[in-house]
Amino acid sequence: MSENHQLFGTEDLRGKLSEHGYKMTPQRKEILQIFVDHSDYHHMSAEDVYNILRENKSEIGLATVYRSLDLLCELGMLVHVDFGDGCARYELNSADPKVHHHHHLICLKCKKVIEFEEDLLEMLEAYIEKKSGFQILNHEVKFFGYCSDCRAESEEEIF
């Protein structure tokens, strides 16, 4: 973790919440704190977070966990990741583009998710295979954003 690229901490939470018209609550703080405390153990599901809360003797309900995770994504403090394992996962968002653009190597057999920090999209599969020993059978590239139609539509709304 480099010094000049801070992860979001719970300190920023109150400000971001009120910026967006939301209230600060102990539940929201506690849930974000779990991601800060477990920043080594990436990509937690709602159930993972809920289990950690129960270990911590916290009474926060599962519905609140789901609602808070959504909210923290909306605030940009968490990012949603999908490994196709049937549940939504979340990571702390980072200002560091190296971390932000990391790749996930998902093993079809043991379901292990290996992080591969390499911000060159042009990296060849062969190179990955050589470096990690990961045999690539299939890859999937997704780009999320706004299509030209929707961009045009947005501009109409503004002007």
Place this chain on the structure above:
Amino acid sequence: MSENHQLFGTEDLRGKLSEHGYKMTPQRKEILQIFVDHSDYHHMSAEDVYNILRENKSEIGLATVYRSLDLLCELGMLVHVDFGDGCARYELNSADPKVHHHHHLICLKCKKVIEFEEDLLEMLEAYIEKKSGFQILNHEVKFFGYCSDCRAESEEEIF
């Protein structure tokens, strides 16, 4: 669709099924045929297929649709794609690597999925943005395969 790169057709189905110890059934044939007939309308969900079957006055049950889609993926005749919209989607598999490695541009606003056939992974986002007018906010690269641990484990099993 180029002449020298055929999509799988229903003709191949019987052979592939028996190769893998499965039986030919009218249901399986009919479901694959739907993908052939609708090869212009890519990435159909189980529900989409089921609705087309009902339009065709077919009595095939939804459970059979799910089971057949799984099976056709296992046989390599379909490929599973995930657009994060909450349901599994499927496309006809193609022997053409250009088609096989196409990208999906998923609009966050209208949910439209635009296909972008370009087999150079090293293509930069800026280039995509320029060519398609699609504003990229986020991208996700997934590699599916076997990690070195599982590969080693498989080799033990063979020898």
Place this chain on the structure above:
DNA sequence: TTTTCTGCAAACGATTTGCATACAC
């Protein structure tokens, strides 16, 4: 005839929602 396949309905697991109460502002 033997095994696999189908269709139905019930089960499932992740996520969402309605609603009354509790809390932040």
Place this chain on the structure above:
DNA sequence: GTGTATGCAAATCGTTTGCAGAAAA
């Protein structure tokens, strides 16, 4: 105080499964 947030339980949605009957091989 007023409106938002929480917790619970019930609802939802895509998908899977158990089982008895039907159909391939």
